[in-house]
Amino acid sequence: xxxxxxxxxxxxxxxxxxxxxxxxxxxxxxxxxxxxxxxxxxxxxxxxxxxxxxxxxxxxxxxxxxxxxxxxxxxxxxxxxxxxxxxxxxxxxxxxxxxxxxxxxxxxxxxxxxxxxxxxxxxxxxxxxxxxxxxxxxxxxxxxxxxxxxxxxxxxxxxxxxxxxxxxxxxxxxxxxxxxxxxxxxxxxxxxxxxxxxxxxxxxxxxxxxxxxxxxxxxxxxxxxxxxxxxxxxxxxxxxxxxxxxxxxxxxxxxxxxxxxxxxxxxxxxxxxxxxxxxxxxx
Amino acid sequence: xxxxxxxxxxxxxxxxxxxxxxxxxxxxxxxxxxxxxxxxxxxxxxxxxxxxxxxxxxxxxxxxxxxxxxxxxxxxxxxxxxxxxxxxxxxxxxxxxxxxxxxxxxxxxxxxxxxxxxxxxxxxxxxxxxxxxxxxxxxxxxxxxxxxxxxxxxxxxxxxxxxxxxxxxxxxxxxxxxxxxxxxxxxxxx
Numbered sequence: 001x002x003x004x005x006x007x008x009x010x011x012x013x014x015x016x017x018x019x020x021x022x023x024x025x026x027x028x029x030x031x032x033x034x035x036x037x038x039x040x041x042x043x044x045x046x047x048x049x050x051x052x053x054x055x056x057x058x059x060x061x062x063x064x065x066x067x068x069x070x071x072x073x074x075x076x077x078x079x080x081x082x083x084x085x086x087x088x089x090x091x092x093x094x095x096x097x098x099x100x101x102x103x104x105x106x107x108x109x110x111x112x113x114x115x116x117x118x119x120x121x122x123x124x125x126x127x128x129x130x131x132x133x134x135x136x137x138x139x140x141x142x143x144x145x146x147x148x149x150x151x152x153x154x155x156x157x158x159x160x161x162x163x164x165x166x167x168x169x170x171x172x173x174x175x176x177x178x179x180x181x182x183x184x185x186x187x188x189x190x191x192x193x194x195x196x197x198x199x200x201x202x203x204x205x206x207x208x209x210x211x212x213x214x215x216x217x218x219x220x221x222x223x224x225x226x227x228x229x230x231x232x233x234x235x236x237x238x239x240x241x242x243x244x245x246x247x248x249x250x251x252x253x254x255x256x257x258x259x260x261x262x263x264x265x266x267x268x269x270x271x272x273x274x275x276x277x278x279x280x281x282x283x
Numbered sequence: 284x285x286x287x288x289x290x291x292x293x294x295x296x297x298x299x300x301x302x303x304x305x306x307x308x309x310x311x312x313x314x315x316x317x318x319x320x321x322x323x324x325x326x327x328x329x330x331x332x333x334x335x336x337x338x339x340x341x342x343x344x345x346x347x348x349x350x351x352x353x354x355x356x357x358x359x360x361x362x363x364x365x366x367x368x369x370x371x372x373x374x375x376x377x378x379x380x381x382x383x384x385x386x387x388x389x390x391x392x393x394x395x396x397x398x399x400x401x402x403x404x405x406x407x408x409x410x411x412x413x414x415x416x417x418x419x420x421x422x423x424x425x426x427x428x429x430x431x432x433x434x435x436x437x438x439x440x441x442x443x444x445x446x447x448x449x450x451x452x453x454x455x456x457x458x459x460x461x462x463x464x465x466x467x468x469x470x471x472x473x
Contacts, residue, residue: 038319102313103422134421216421217428263421 041091045084045144049074049276050200057156057166060251070156072281075149076273078191078202079210080140083125085132088140090117095136104135108266126190128208128271134263137211137272146274148213151258153275155251158205160198177250180206187269205250211272215258314448315422320415322380325393325408332448335407338376339471340444341463344425344437346383347395352439357399359441359460364405366464372405374446374471380419381410382427382435423453445470 054070089096096116097109111131112120119125132140134148141147149157161167161176180186183206192202261267310316316333323329343360345353360377367375379401381387387395392408395401411419420427420437427437443452443466452466 101317103315103317135418138418214417214428216424216426262424 038094040139040143042145043088043091043143045080045087047084047274048077050077051278051280052153052157052199053281054153054156057152057159059152059155060255068152070152072278073149073153073275074278075153075157075201075275076146077196077200079128079208079271079273080137081126081191082119082123082129085129085140086117086119086125088143092139092143095139100136103264105133105264106266108268109133109136111266111268124188124190127188128191128203130187130208130268130271131266132211132271133266134211134215138213141272141274144274146276148211148272149275151212151214151217154210154212155254157197157199157201158251158254160201160204162195162197165198174250177205178253181250181253187271208269208271209254209257209267211270212258215261216263309447311447311449313450315419315444315450316448318415318418318422320411320418322409322411322415323389325389325396327389335378336376336404337446338374339446339467340376340378340448341467342378342380342423342442342444343440344380344382344420344423344427346381346435347387347391348383349435356439356441356458357401359458359463361399361401362460363441363463363467366460367467371468371471375467376405376407377401378407378409380416381408382416382420382437384410384413384416423450443467443470 051074052070052072054072056067056069059066059068093099093116094101097113098116100109108131110129112123114120138148159166159168161170161173164170167173186206187208189207191207194203194206196202197204261270310333316331316335318332321329321331341360341363343356345356347353357379360379364372364375364377379392381392387410389408389410392410396406396408410416423440423442425438425440427435429435438455439458440453440455441458441463442450443463445451451470452463454463454466
């Protein structure tokens with residue numbers, strides 16, 4: 001009899017334990033729905049990627065003699081669009097505007113979207129998505145199995161005009177870009193309406209500013225006019241990177257923007273495109 | 284008798300369920316404890332930032348093979364620690380996060396801690412993946428760049444976080460130790 005009780009007791013205990021673990025899982029599930037899981041759900045985006053053979057290039061910022069080697073990579077021929085970003089947040093609730101962690105974005109994230117899953121009124125689905133933070137751009141890239149381009153990769157492509165890979169020494173190269181930069185509300189236009197550059201990459205200058213993976217690697221103070229005095233104290237080994245070589249004003253504008261933004265910032269004409277490593281080496 | 288025992292067990296189980304729930308929901312939305320990255324400390328133990336002790340956190344990012352500014356940052360962290368009264372010391376943890384996770388293995392971090400006299404439960408060394416490190420640097424708005432296989436350049440920032448993971452203050456550049464101490468005392472008092 002006593003034994004029976006023991007068995008019954010054990011059984012009861014087992015039921016209770018399993019009830020509790022189940023309950024626990026259930027609670028967690030509910031909580032995750034509220035706090036929302038961090039796990040990224042992969043999505044597919046159909047966008048042509050362009051092969052860039054890389055090579056040595058002289059960065060706009062850095063010691064005079066520095067040549068940076070860019071290894072071959074592939075890059076999206078255009079920026080990520082509103083429509084694609086909508087598909088991303090649909091599958092990934094943690095990146096919707098009502099759910100994004102404040103650490104990952106300021107309050108202007110997807111500012112013009114009326115709700116979590118609705119594009120702004122009048123917004124073209126094929127226009128580049130803007131008002132996204134670096135954290136959000138990075139998550140999107142990961143979800144499509146890619147990454148953000150590095151600053152060097154982006155600037156390497158930016159050297160090209162429509163007919164040459166490196167147009168930096170052409171007289172009107174910078175001026176033409178500056179003209180594009182000065183056009184207002186250009187971020188609302190659709191992608192791929194203008195001509196591609198030498199590599200077949202569209203809209204490097206005429207639509208938006210773009211996030212790069214290591215935008216925060218430019219070691220100058222917010223106000224470069226402050227000169228060399230601050231730099232050494234602000235940065236470990238700062239002297240290695242602070243001397244400037246500004247070849248053109250358009251590039252300088254991009255670098256000025258990059259040094260002034262932080263990863264959680266969102267800006268009305270700042271979007272991104274994705275890149276990827278490649279094993280292919282063509283000459 | 285069995286029923287009483289079972290009831291007690293039942294209550295106990297219920298309670299333990301409850302605790303799991305309580306812990307998480309209390310975080311402020313802008314707390315760094317919301318980051319889900321996994322880190323390893325100098326003892327080789329894996330943890331998330333929310334597992335850090337419930338104390339005011341003084342955080343700096345360094346790498347152990349650095350020969351220029353990091354030694355200064357490290358000595359400043361020690362100076363900060365030395366300025367606290369014994370009472371407040373119990374409520375503070377000093378966290379050194381590696382920006383060179385490839386080189387700075389837990390063993391290296393431990394040896395570094397030892398050789399710099401940063402031993403004790405108040406000293407925490409962390410390293411993670413390059414991705415999580417980059418994310419964390421961006422949360423701190425820290426600039427860094429790998430300038431050669433062995434060298435990084437980075438901004439010098441000492442950040443103070445409240446016990447629930449909110450960024451309370453940052454000192455940048457030529458850091459005034461007294462100011463950091465002042466900030467920590469303010470945060471710890473509430």
